[in-house]
Structures are given as C-alpha cells and as structure tokens.
Amino acid sequence: xxxxxxxxxxxxxxxxxxxxxxxxxxxxxxxxxxxxxxxxxxxxxxxxxxxxxxxxxxxxxxxxxxxxxxxxxxxxxxxxxxxxxxxxxxxxxxxxxxxxxxxxxxxxxxxxxxxxxxxxxxxxxxxxxxxxxxxxxxxxxxxxxxxxxxxxxxxxxxxxxxxxxxxxxxxxxx
Numbered sequence: 001x002x003x004x005x006x007x008x009x010x011x012x013x014x015x016x017x018x019x020x021x022x023x024x025x026x027x028x029x030x031x032x033x034x035x036x037x038x039x040x041x042x043x044x045x046x047x048x049x050x051x052x053x054x055x056x057x058x059x060x061x062x063x064x065x066x067x068x069x070x071x072x073x074x075x076x077x078x079x080x081x082x083x084x085x086x087x088x089x090x091x092x093x094x095x096x097x098x099x100x101x102x103x104x105x106x107x108x109x110x111x112x113x114x115x116x117x118x119x120x121x122x123x124x125x126x127x128x129x130x131x132x133x134x135x136x137x138x139x140x141x142x143x144x145x146x147x148x149x150x151x152x153x154x155x156x157x158x159x160x161x162x163x164x165x166x167x168x169x170x171x172x173x174x
Contacts, residue, residue, distance in 0.1 A: 020109065021100050022044070028049070030048060031054075043061055046058065048157070055157075059095065076141045077139055078110060078138070078141065082136075084128060087128065087164075088128060092163050092164050095160075098112065098113050099139065109145040111152070114137075115163060116170070117137060118163075125166050158172070
C-alpha cells in the first residue's frame with residue numbers, strides 16, 4: 001500500500017466544530033462565512049442581519065473544538081489555552097473577536113468575546129508581554145450560542161479601538 005497522509009483526531013474534531021458552529025447560528029439574524037486562505041487566527045466571520053437588512057456589523061471568530069471541555073472546579077467556566085499571537089491579532093480588530101469553544105459530544109457552543117474579556121480584566125495585558133506562546137482564558141459556562149442570541153447581537157454592534165494594549169476600549173454600542 002502506498003504511503004499516504006494520515007488523518008488525525010484533531011482534524012476531525014476541528015471539522016465537526018466548524019460545521020456545528022455554522023449550523024447553530026440562526027439564519028434569520030446571521031450570515032456565516034468561513035475564512036479560507038492564510039490562517040491568521042480568524043476561522044469565520046458572522047455578519048448580523050437586522051430587519052432583513054445587512055448591517056456590516058460582524059463577529060470575527062476563532063473556532064476550537066473538543067471532546068472533553070476543561071471545566072474549572074472552583075469557577076463556573078472552562079479554561080482554554082489559546083495562542084498569544086491569536087489573542088493579540090483579535091485584540092487589534094475593530095470588530096468583535098470571539099472565541100467559539102465547541103463541545104462536539106454535546107453540540108454545545110460556548111463563546112468568549114476576547115476584547116470585552118481583556119477590558120474587564122486589564123491585568124491580562126501584562127501576560128501578553130511575557131513572551132509566552134500560549135495563554136489561558138476562561139469561558140463562562142453561561143455564554144452559550146443558541147436561538148436567543150441577543151447578547152451576541154449586541155457584541156456584534158460593538159467597535160473597539162486602542163488594542164492590543166491597556167488603551168483598548170469599546171467606543172460604541174448601537
């Protein structure tokens with residue numbers, strides 16, 4: 001038998017996660033676009049649609065899948081180790097940059113708006129400068145993507161400036 005590339009569980013989990021994140025967003029409010037080309041940390045762009053009109057308000061998303069979410073015992077959240085370069089790239093965006101954490105076994109999608117997370121926890125900016133490759137973020141178990149997507153709609157309406165530094169702030173929310 002010829003030597004061929006070997007498939008791996010990480011690819012399968014990632015493909016399942018991307019498929020399920022696309023499926024779970026209600027089409028009446030969102031247009032999902034998978035990013036192709038160079039991997040710069042954005043797996044998808046999800047545009048908000050309101051009153052049957054395109055808004056140009058978007059979520060930029062990084063999708064991570066797992067079969068075993070790492071739930072923290074002392075807090076009601078999941079811990080996930082994310083590349084610092086991906087975090088820095090997301091903090092530099094004017095659009096909301098969201099980590100989508102997908103449990104492929106339960107088909108539950110959790111989310112963490114990265115800019116809001118850093119604005120609420122400014123000490124995290126110090127960790128970005130410590131030359132580590134990865135950084136742990138905490139995704140609240142209550143941050144679930146489902147039909148009642150009001151919070152995600154509000155996040156998509158946000159604009160950010162001043163990142164990736166302690167100067168990062170949200171400038172409007174219409």
